Amino acid sequence: MKLEKEYIEGLLVKFIEGQTSEAEEQMLQDYFCSAEDIPASWQMYKDLFHSFKTDAYEFRDDEIDTMLALVPEKKTRVIHLWKWAVAACAVLIIGFSVPVMMNQDRTKQNPIAEVSASVETNPDDNTQQVTISTSELLEAIDLLANIGSENITITVSPQENGSIENTESNNGQENSYKLSRCSNGSPIEFTSQLINF
Amino acid sequence: MEIQEFIQCAERLRGDLLQQANLYLGNSEDAEDAVQETLVKLWIARNRIEDSSKMRNLASVICRNVSLNMLRDANTSVPIDNAEAIAIQVDPLSQLEGKEYQRKLRQSILNLSDKQRAILKMRNVENMSYSDIAKVVGTTESSVRGMISKARMELLKQMKGVML
Numbered sequence: 101m102k103l104e105k106e107y108i109e110g111l112l113v114k115f116i117e118g119q120t121s122e123a124e125e126q127m128l129q130d131y132f133c134s135a136e137d138i139p140a141s142w143q144m145y146k147d148l149f150h151s152f153k154t155d156a157y158e159f160r161d162d163e164i165d166t167m168l169a170l171v172p173e174k175k176t177r178v179i180h181l182w183k184w185a186v187a188a189c190a191v192l193i194i195g196f197s198v199p200v201m202m203n204q205d206r207t208k209q210n211p212i213a214e215v216s217a218s219v220e221t222n223p224d225d226n227t228q229q230v231t232i233s234t235s236e237l238l239e240a241i242d243l244l245a246n247i248g249s250e251n252i253t254i255t256v257s258p259q260e261n262g263s264i265e266n267t268e269s270n271n272g273q274e275n276s277y278k279l280s281r282c283s284n285g286s287p288i289e290f291t292s293q294l295i296n297f
Numbered sequence: 298m299e300i301q302e303f304i305q306c307a308e309r310l311r312g313d314l315l316q317q318a319n320l321y322l323g324n325s326e327d328a329e330d331a332v333q334e335t336l337v338k339l340w341i342a343r344n345r346i347e348d349s350s351k352m353r354n355l356a357s358v359i360c361r362n363v364s365l366n367m368l369r370d371a372n373t374s375v376p377i378d379n380a381e382a383i384a385i386q387v388d389p390l391s392q393l394e395g396k397e398y399q400r401k402l403r404q405s406i407l408n409l410s411d412k413q414r415a416i417l418k419m420r421n422v423e424n425m426s427y428s429d430i431a432k433v434v435g436t437t438e439s440s441v442r443g444m445i446s447k448a449r450m451e452l453l454k455q456m457k458g459v460m461l
Contacts, residue, residue, distance in 0.1 A: 157415075167359055
């Protein structure tokens with residue numbers, strides 16, 4: 101009896117350390133589930149081996165459901181998303197507000213947005229003259245070309261409605277381009293800066 | 298799904314699961330733990346597996362959940378005091394029977410982590426061999442013995458709390 105107790109005690113230590121064989125664990129299982137002279141100090145081990153015979157280890161359906169359901173992402177990931185959202189909003193706000201602000205500036209200076217230069221009124225024919233660079237002139241041509249044709253007509257040859265002229269000055273050493281257009285009775289002319297050849 | 302079929306599928310899934318866990322956890326050691334826990338849980342949920350293609354989906358979901366939970370618990374986990382669990386001395390005069398006592402004992406099993414409960418179930422309830430458990434989890438038998446030892450110590454510690 102003493103020997104048996106020492107043997108089982110040794111098996112219990114091995115069992116807790118995970119070093120028992122399957123057969124030894126079966127032996128412990130049989131002992132604790134059938135022996136009648138189990139010392140009271142081993143009550144916990146008796147409870148333990150009895151528990152293996154119950155459904156106490158079963159996973160309920162809802163527990164398995166939880167295992168198989170997507171858990172929400174971790175908090176830091178949410179913060180990352182927030183950062184991205186804030187960054188995206190900032191980009192959107194800047195992206196929308198800068199053109200709006202630029203448009204406001206342009207509309208203050210001249211109804212033709214692309215041209216930012218002083219406007220002079222020619223006293224002879226009452227046309228407005230704006231001196232702009234060649235690139236701006238080309239942009240302006242491009243812009244006017246894109247405006248609805250019901251308002252503006254642009255033609256390359258000199259006409260009443262609008263024209264682009266290549267003007268030589270200073271004995272043919274300087275060149276400039278002039279764009280004219282009439283819209284709703286208010287003629288406007290664009291003249292490029294002098295181009296030196 | 299029978300154990301041999303499960304083991305074969307688990308072997309094929311292992312590489313992808315490790316990669317997935319590594320994306321969340323950022324190191325291969327934690328990723329290995331996550332995959333082991335994933336496969337233990339997949340085994341527990343094996344009745345939900347209709348075929349091997351479904352198994353891949355379920356494994357991926359479990360692996361994601363396990364990885365996220367590991368990240369979440371990284372700062373809150375408490376190491377198990379092994380010595381305390383081994384040196385259990387039970388007061389024989391404590392109340393040993395009664396519904397309340399039995400309920401608390403069951404509760405101490407539920408207090409284990411899913412992985413610990415599952416692996417104890419595999420060995421001592423389902424009577425799977427250590428080597429079969431190792432194959433299901435995709436690790437060595439000695440690693441399984443280590444996991445089971447920790448689970449038994451934790452459970453005895455929980456039970457001791459009930460008995461005192």
